[in-house]
Amino acid sequence: MQESRLILFISVLILSCSQVKETQVTINEDYVDQVYPFLDTANSRWFFFSSASRPFGMVNLSPDTETEGAWGSGYRYNTTNIKGFSHVHAWQMSGPSVMPLISAGPDKDYTSFDSDFTHDTEKVHPGYHYVELEKHNIEVELTSTTRVGFHRYTFPSIQDKAVLFNLEGQNGPSKMVDSELEIVGQRAITGKVVNVPTRRRPKPIAVYFYALMDADIAAVENKEGKFLVKLEDKGKKAKMKLAISYTSVANAKENMEAELPHWDFDEIVQDSRSQWNQMLGRIKVEGNTQEQRKRFYTDLWHALQGRRIVSDVNGAYPDNTKEHFRIGQIPLNEEGNPKFNHYNSDSFWGAQWTIAVLWQLVYPEIADEFVQSLLQYYQDGGMVPRGPSGGNYTYVMTGASATPFMVGAYQKGIRSYDPELLFEGLRKNHMPGGIMARSGYEHQTARGGGLEYYINMGYVPYPNPEGDFGGHQDGASMTLEYAFQDYALAQLAESLDKNEDHKYFMERSINYKNVFDSQTHWIRPKNVEGEWKSDFDPYEYQNGFVEANGSQATWFVPHDLEGLARLMGGKQAAVTRLQDQFKEAEKMGFTSGTSHAVETHPEYKRIPINYGNQPSMQTAHVFHCLDRPDLTQFWVRNVVNSVYSGLCPETGYNGDEDQGLMGSLAVLVKMGLFQMTAGVEAESEYIVTKPIFDRLTIQLDQNYYPGKELIIKVEDRKVDTISKLKFNNVEFPGYEIRHSELVKGGTVVIE
Known part of the structure; x- marks a missing residue:
């Protein structure tokens, strides 16, 4: 597509809630081509890399060069040997892996089907992946809809064509067991794999699939969970569609029928390109170097993936929040479509400075869906999760990290849910028995988080006097997290006129002072007797601090930095x-x-x-x-340049x-907009720093905000500091602008 061509996203082929909802905007360039997919892939983990995927897609189709464990697995740039193409790369989950090959006999087909490849011929952009398998001389092309992977293979001959379904063994973070595969008719394949429990995801989760070939199936062989599907000798090309579901084969089939009823591979590649262009095109940057613009859109691309849809087009979803698995149902709207998508997600730990700010300003419909999804977990299992996986509570990381994200959304007017239910769920999380009481991956008890000590003594002791119950039982960091999260909940209580709750949680929010050592001027771990850690070293990592040291964690008081300074x-x-x-x-x-x-x-x-x-x-x-x-x-400028x-x-x-x-x-830091508290206050503000670009144009979602677009202009990029800030020709005395003003639209001029 030429850069000058206007692209209008048209949601054909799929139901209204079968993918991430979008604001329709007109764009005039292919932002997809600005993305560099290989960024940091030499260090990637299972869910990091994405290629033939849609924004937040249930299907995350891409090659796997490493398959052992969650870390150091998936697509690793410096390992040029492909072991399969998996359809699920999610937080603590994997799914069906397939590999096209030229059948060389059962022994080799099942044991040495992997193939080398070279980056020289590889082509990757959001929504598409092309790679050549050198061992088999097969060209592989991949794309997808939200819930359906689409493959196109070019074989070297018409004979011995096969696709190996690898449905057993370790696949990234999960071991796959209890595999099933059945041929239905001449071209359809049904089956499932089960992800066994992990340390982080305590219950199993099944991934069901329904696949269609565009060629007749000649035979199928099975050896220890590896199913070799042989194709008829007709033509060198073959296509395969594979839809997944976490609820049933029938729903996987319905996902395919709704999203991909045809065989036009190029049309789906283009449709995916259009969707990614729409999402990336919400922010247009001008100026600076081409490399900086490409890096910006690569960063933005990463901000719009990783957390994955788990509900089907009809709204069915996996619920593992209680003792027994069940299939839940998203409420339907007047048209009979699900009101929102349900999501799989890593922790919201640190989201108050990242996705909470970006999504709620630029992608409020995504933030809205996530809040509704998190509340669905609360209604099902009694807790708002920290990081759900396959319908499971994982208790990943610590605290009630979803609270600032959800409160910030409410305060910014993102409210497609019951605010009383929101407060009820979050308040329960902050009280004994709630998720704040659990340490990392603490599945069976609620003692590792030290919440009752925090409530009764004003801090979480380190070490935990009751013993070890999970990970990250680092009392000093926990105290800081809980205090900030209590502040966030207090702001929601005030907005809902819950005065006693506001007072109570505001009092808890200053508990951070109880782990500040006035002698050393550091945040410092304290034991249950009230004694400071004797061998304290502020630069010692994870010694009372969660994935940090004391010097880093001391500044984790975003809600009361003036109090910390005093x-x-x-x-x-x-x-x-x-x-x-x-x-x-x-x-x-x-x-x-x-x-x-x-x-x-x-x-x-x-x-x-x-x-x-x-x-x-x-x-x-x-x-x-x-x-x-x-x-x-x-x-900020130095961090951007260095990191x-x-x-x-x-x-x-x-x-x-x-x-x-x-x-x-x-x-955010390249745009020059930041929020210290995720905007949990009734009138939240953005700290403005100088963007690295001359001009930015942010398309505002008018389903949520009154403005159409927000423009940020830098008058002289050579000057490093801001001397004057104007918004719609009105000079601002400082370097902050309220969210309620920005979303009216207009122009910020930085002089």
Whole structure:
């Protein structure tokens, strides 16, 4: 498609709620071609890489070069041997893996079907993947709808064509067992695989599939869960459609009939391109270098994937929140379609500085669906989840990390749900027996989170005096998290006129002071007797702190930085300390090495600021809250240049890109918009820093906001600091603009 061609997204082939809902905007370039899919893929994990997938697609079809474990698996750039093409790359889940091949006899077909490939002939963009299997001399093309994978193979001859369905054994984070495959008629295939429980996902989850070939099936052979489907000797090309469902084969078939009733592969590639262009085109950037623009859209692409749809086109979804599995049903609208999609998701830990801010401004319909999905989990199982997987509560990470995300959505007017139900569910999470009481992956008890100590003593002791119940039982960090999350819930209580609850949770929100050591001026772990940790080292990693050290975690008080500064001796003293930390962190590139895997390295773990993990992603903006916006401007620019720039398979996020968290942070800091608290206040504000581009145009969703578009212009990009900020020709005295004003639309001019 030519860059000048106008692209209008037309949702054909699929029902109204069968994919992520979109705002229709007119765009005049292919943003898809700006995406560099290989960014950081040398370090990727199972759910990181995506190619032949739609935004938040249930199907995440792509090659697998490594299949052992959640970490270091999936598509790894430096491993050029493909072991299969899996349809599910999700948080703690995998799915059917297939491999086209030239049959060489049963022994080889089942044991050595993998094939080398080269990046020289590989072609990848959002929604499409092309690769050549050197061993079999087969050209493979992949695309998809939301719930259906679409394959096109070109074989070297008409003979010995086959597709191997690999349905047993380790596949990324999950071991697949109890596989089934049945040939129905001449061309249809049905089956399922079961993901066994993992440490993080405590219950099994089945993935059902319905596949169609465009050629007759000659025979099928089975050996230990590997099913070799042989095709008739007619033509060199073959296509396959494979739909999945987490509820039944019948629903997988319905997903296919709704989303992909035809065999036009190129049409689906183009349809996927159009959808991605619509999503990426919500933000248009102009100026700076081509490399910076490509990196921006690559970051934005990452912010719109990873967290996956688990409901079918008819609204059926897997519910594993109670003792026995059941199939749930999303409520239907007047047209008989599901009101929202249900989602699989990693934790919202750190989302208050990342996807919460980006989605709620630019993609409010996505934020809306996620809030409704999280409330559905509450109605089913009695808790708002931290990170659900296949209908399971996983209790990933710590605290009630969904609270700031959901409260921020409500305060910004994203409200397609019952606010009383929202408050009820979140309040329950913050009380004994709720999700805040559980530590990481604590499935059977509610003691590892130390919540009752937090309520009764004002802090979570470290170590936990009751023993070990899960992961991340790091009391100092837990205290900080709970305090901020309590503040967020207090804001919702105030907006709903729940005055007693507002007072109660505001009182809890200052509990962070109980783990501030006035002698060392660090946040410091404290035991149940009230004694400070004796051998405390503020640079010791995970010693009372969750995926952080004391120097990083000390600044995790986004709701009361002025109060924190007073404890440190005043704003100037706080600024001096933080400035020293940034100067030291700069020597190490602001991250603990170049990947999450080396974060515990003896040298890297002692970094005082780490932009490679969530706990200190807000620290450059702390200066702004301490009356030094100039230092925020300075350090944001340096972090962007050091951490979130460049296009390379070896680096990209220099840490753990947890399903859009780092991608969205990179987008926000490059746009020059940031929120310290996810906007949980009734009148939330954005901290404005200088964008790296000359001009940005944000398409606003008029189903949620009154404005049509928001333009941000930089008058002189060569000057590094902001001297004046105007919005719709009105000069602002500081460097903050309210959300309620921005979404009216207009122009921000940065001088």
